Amino acid sequence: MPLFEFTQKTVCCVDLQIYVEETNLKFKKKAACFIGAALLAPTFSYAQESVTPDQVVSAIENQFGVNPGQRRNHINGVCVAGSFVGNKSVQAYTTSPLFSGKAIPVIGRFSLAGGSLKIPDTARNPRGMALEFELPNQNRQHFTMLNVPVFGAATPSSFYDGVIANTPDPTTGKPDPEKVAHYKATHPDAQALGEYLAKNNPVVSYANSDFYSVHTFRFINKNQQTTLVKWRFVPEDGVKRLSDEELKTAPTRFLDQDIMSKTQAGLVRWQMMLVIGEPGDEQTNPTIYWPANRKEIKAGVLTLSSASPQQGGACEKINFDPLVMTQGIAPTNDPVLLFRSPAYADSYAKRMTDR
Numbered sequence: 001m002p003l004f005e006f007t008q009k010t011v012c013c014v015d016l017q018i019y020v021e022e023t024n025l026k027f028k029k030k031a032a033c034f035i036g037a038a039l040l041a042p043t044f045s046y047a048q049e050s051v052t053p054d055q056v057v058s059a060i061e062n063q064f065g066v067n068p069g070q071r072r073n074h075i076n077g078v079c080v081a082g083s084f085v086g087n088k089s090v091q092a093y094t095t096s097p098l099f100s101g102k103a104i105p106v107i108g109r110f111s112l113a114g115g116s117l118k119i120p121d122t123a124r125n126p127r128g129m130a131l132e133f134e135l136p137n138q139n140r141q142h143f144t145m146l147n148v149p150v151f152g153a154a155t156p157s158s159f160y161d162g163v164i165a166n167t168p169d170p171t172t173g174k175p176d177p178e179k180v181a182h183y184k185a186t187h188p189d190a191q192a193l194g195e196y197l198a199k200n201n202p203v204v205s206y207a208n209s210d211f212y213s214v215h216t217f218r219f220i221n222k223n224q225q226t227t228l229v230k231w232r233f234v235p236e237d238g239v240k241r242l243s244d245e246e247l248k249t250a251p252t253r254f255l256d257q258d259i260m261s262k263t264q265a266g267l268v269r270w271q272m273m274l275v276i277g278e279p280g281d282e283q284t285n286p287t288i289y290w291p292a293n294r295k296e297i298k299a300g301v302l303t304l305s306s307a308s309p310q311q312g313g314a315c316e317k318i319n320f321d322p323l324v325m326t327q328g329i330a331p332t333n334d335p336v337l338l339f340r341s342p343a344y345a346d347s348y349a350k351r352m353t354d355r
């Protein structure tokens with residue numbers, strides 16, 4: 001399968017050559033080029049069956065540019081630290097030491113989706129909460145969550161298509177509206193997230209955001225019984241969003257300073273809610289909601305006590321790979337979840353070796 005396919009005789013060879021050089025995507029030009037047809041309404045098809053993690057990370061780099069030493073996605077962020085106390089009642093579902101009832105040290109990072117430092121804190125895109133739980137015997141558990149209940153791609157190749165469609169055109173410096181429209185029309189899996197982001201204004205503070213596992217995971221108990229679960233972290237201070245008016249007047253950057261001030265003034269908490277799945281609930285497609293009436297139990301409390309700039313901070317050099325897990329927690333066959341691990345490793349390797 002070609003990485004990028006032109007379905008009409010639409011693009012002049014010179015333009016394509018420039019595009020290839022600019023994008024550095026290293027794909028083979030299989031497209032036919034017809035000089036002079038470029039201005040006719042083009043239709044593009046860039047769906048493909050499979051992509052490699054490096055193709056996707058390189059495409060993200062091409063969309064946003066590269067800031068040496070920094071994350072290729074979720075580049076804006078802030079380090080946090082605190083602890084988590086898991087409820088023992090969750091042991092009915094999992095043997096994970098997270099739910100021992102004892103305080104577990106946590107290093108975390110809040111972030112803004114996207115790979116450009118210029119993306120403002122008012123952007124209508126997801127925010128991230130990544131947690132590394134430091135368990136006994138040097139064990140680690142990661143939760144790498146978003147503040148949206150569903151994701152915008154059911155497969156890595158669909159995610160890749162979104163990156164390509166939203167990559168600025170070298171001539172205008174902006175994504176080509178035709179490509180964006182074509183992507184939306186041909187990727188219904190992006191719709192649920194788009195609708196959620198349109199309906200829910202960005203949050204006023206990381207401390208006033210809820211965060212979701214998005215993916216389905218498997219909890220395994222001491223009798224080897226498996227339960228499908230999702231989880232969400234609910235802020236003690238409630239979810240608060242910017243009004244339409246505030247969105248227009250808010251400063252470009254306020255999220256990092258806000259959480260630093262709040263943790264300096266006191267402790268900031270979230271309740272972890274475990275959502276218990278039922279047989280037949282969606283396991284492998286992170287763009288699909290579970291029914292709203294699933295049983296939920298209180299699974300623990302996250303308390304953050306400090307926050308600091310990411311540069312030189314404890315979170316800077318952590319790869320918050322969502323597949324870093326302890327016993328009692330396992331992934332499902334969600335292709336997006338499984339793809340994230342090698343994609344993050346690729347981004348991590350790049351940012352650790354940039355000059």
Ligand code: HEM
Nearest residue numbers: 071073074109128129130145146159214320343344347348
């Ligand atoms: C195909 C899908 C995805 C791709 C290719 C992707 C790619 C990436 C990459 C390259 C990074 C930077 C990693 C690093 O340098 O350390 C990143 C960070 C992040 N991603 Fe994803 N991602 C995907 C899906 C998701 C999903 C589904 C979620 C949440 C449910 C998510 C949440 C995050 C968060 C919170 C961060 C920041 C982690 C940190 O603070 O270090 N991503 N992603």
